Amino acid sequence: MPASRTRLPSWQKLEEHRRALRGTHLRQLFARDPRRFRRFSLEACGLLLDYSKQRVTATTLRLLAALARECHLETWIERLYSGERINTTENRAALHTALRARRPVIVEGRDLAREAREVLGRMRSFAQGVREGGVRGAGGRPFTDVLHLGIGGSALGPRLACEALAPYAGRLRLHFVSNVDGAAISAALAALDPRSTLVIIASKTFTTQETLANAAAAAAWLRRRLPAGIAVRHLCAVTAEPARAVAFGVPAERVFPFWEWVGGRYSLWSAVGLPIALAVGMERFEQMLAGAREMDGHFRSAPLLGNMPVVLGLIGVWNASFLGAASRAVLPYDERLRLLPSYLQQLEMESCGKRVTRAGAAVDYATAPATWGGTGTDSQHAWFQWLHQGTQVVPAEFIACRVPHHRLRRHHDILLANFLAQTAALAFGMDERQAAAAMRSEGLPHSEIRRLLAHRVLPGNRPTASIVLERLEPRTLGALIALYEHKVFVESVIWDVNAFDQWGVELGKTLGGRILSQLRDGVRAQALDASTRGLIRHLRGRSG
Numbered sequence: 001m002p003a004s005r006t007r008l009p010s011w012q013k014l015e016e017h018r019r020a021l022r023g024t025h026l027r028q029l030f031a032r033d034p035r036r037f038r039r040f041s042l043e044a045c046g047l048l049l050d051y052s053k054q055r056v057t058a059t060t061l062r063l064l065a066a067l068a069r070e071c072h073l074e075t076w077i078e079r080l081y082s083g084e085r086i087n088t089t090e091n092r093a094a095l096h097t098a099l100r101a102r103r104p105v106i107v108e109g110r111d112l113a114r115e116a117r118e119v120l121g122r123m124r125s126f127a128q129g130v131r132e133g134g135v136r137g138a139g140g141r142p143f144t145d146v147l148h149l150g151i152g153g154s155a156l157g158p159r160l161a162c163e164a165l166a167p168y169a170g171r172l173r174l175h176f177v178s179n180v181d182g183a184a185i186s187a188a189l190a191a192l193d194p195r196s197t198l199v200i201i202a203s204k205t206f207t208t209q210e211t212l213a214n215a216a217a218a219a220a221w222l223r224r225r226l227p228a229g230i231a232v233r234h235l236c237a238v239t240a241e242p243a244r245a246v247a248f249g250v251p252a253e254r255v256f257p258f259w260e261w262v263g264g265r266y267s268l269w270s271a272v273g274l275p276i277a278l279a280v281g282m283e284r285f286e287q288m289l290a291g292a293r294e295m296d297g298h299f300r301s302a303p304l305l306g307n308m309p310v311v312l313g314l315i316g317v318w319n320a321s322f323l324g325a326a327s328r329a330v331l332p333y334d335e336r337l338r339l340l341p342s343y344l345q346q347l348e349m350e351s352c353g354k355r356v357t358r359a360g361a362a363v364d365y366a367t368a369p370a371t372w373g374g375t376g377t378d379s380q381h382a383w384f385q386w387l388h389q390g391t392q393v394v395p396a397e398f399i400a401c402r403v404p405h406h407r408l409r410r411h412h413d414i415l416l417a418n419f420l421a422q423t424a425a426l427a428f429g430m431d432e433r434q435a436a437a438a439m440r441s442e443g444l445p446h447s448e449i450r451r452l453l454a455h456r457v458l459p460g461n462r463p464t465a466s467i468v469l470e471r472l473e474p475r476t477l478g479a480l481i482a483l484y485e486h487k488v489f490v491e492s493v494i495w496d497v498n499a500f501d502q503w504g505v506e507l508g509k510t511l512g513g514r515i516l517s518q519l520r521d522g523v524r525a526q527a528l529d530a531s532t533r534g535l536i537r538h539l540r541g542r543s544g
Helices: 009-021 026-032 058-070 073-082 096-100 112-132 153-164 182-190 209-225 242-248 264-269 271-280 282-301 308-322 340-352 384-389 409-428 432-441 446-456 474-495 503-521 530-542
Strands: 041-044 047-050 145-149 173-177 197-202 235-239 255-257 327-332 370-373 396-403 464-471
Touching: 009 058, 009 308, 026 409, 041 308, 047 308, 047 474, 058 073, 058 308, 058 474, 073 282, 073 474, 096 112, 096 264, 096 282, 112 255, 112 271, 112 282, 145 153, 145 182, 145 209, 145 271, 153 173, 153 197, 153 264, 153 271, 153 340, 153 474, 173 182, 173 271, 182 209, 197 209, 197 271, 209 242, 209 503, 235 242, 235 271, 242 255, 255 271, 264 271, 264 282, 264 340, 271 282, 282 308, 282 474, 308 327, 308 474, 327 340, 340 370, 340 474, 384 409, 396 409, 409 464, 432 446, 464 474, 503 530
Parallel strands: 145 173, 145 197, 197 235, 235 255, 327 370, 327 396, 396 464
Antiparallel strands: 041 047, 047 464
């Protein structure tokens, strides 16, 4: 079995380097190098990455690049693109990049890129028909609303993109239900007219319990409210198991396939993106694919320290495995990206939240930190206090757009001023001298300054990275999402974990199915712990 990553010479040199850097403040790093921003920033694919406010030096980056080479990162990148079955626990390739490729991607005699383009062609015809009114519902009514039913990757990606690209949206109204809580589907259906509602059922296996429960409720609603035989015209499906969708009642011509080599959290680029094509048009969905494809090319060809996903991934490893950061915040300063932290939670924590290596050995280093976040400036008035003066140091990524879609220039200037101020405050803080001077300028007496001084000091030295989009449009959104996909892959290679399975999710699903019959039908609870048996008895009593 391969030795732990911690035994690699580059890992041990990074540990020595970390100890040598202890006590070095970002204030000092900037004071020593007036060109630090220029040295520690990158531009690619319409994005700027500024990582100068990370706790790194040129030596840190050189050692991280050496670690990447010792972990054979460049070889792993080629294995990803070549279609090798790098998802070894499920014996699958991970070829989401083929979904947006222009050139042939030949794997086992099949051109996967051509197959993906064929499905895109079907999506284009269908989306255009719905948007222009050629594809209609009951009584010849044009569709006005689309209800998308999915969960996890089948919901988060399309919903993020539809919200992010809202300025490009047409007349169709998009609605998303993922939670199996009946309150969600009930509220959605109550607000819709079945005669003009199209329902998309998105499930890779078409066995996902939450999605099928919501789909059954929506199909029953359509059957109750529409003439006999008409309801099926209001259904379409996205799945890797088309036969199951047809058995459910979806017309075969309304089933849009994708493939087992597309992981759920990477499926946005497949037919799972049908809601995006319906909302903003297939042309703009293809612009998203083009932005992601541009990032794919950059990731595959750029040198390690000139490679945006690689640098972002290596910094993630540095913060988590060497500096001990147990969580990381993602802070979009754009309301339309408010779902990005949730999207990245799944992408990053499901991919790298692993405790064993690819070979099955327990890791002896920290892997994925908890990912969370919220929009600026709302979050500044909620939990930024904790970021600035709490006892835990949390690396954060701030994301902003240089040019807004709206015309409220003053609003955008205020937003960007806060975006810039927060990263500066987190990096440099306010020492005792600065805090005392600030209080003197407020006219506070010496005794009051002494009393309040400790409360007014902000330690700073809290690492941030800034990502700036020229404008939030389909191409840059595609590049941004692909940036994070590749960043996660880089981290998985360094941590030696499989980024494409999620066995931790499967146990809960299995137990949930077993418990359901006991909760619903009163079947005697067996092989369950005393707590779960007691809760089942209590819940059954409450439900009558």
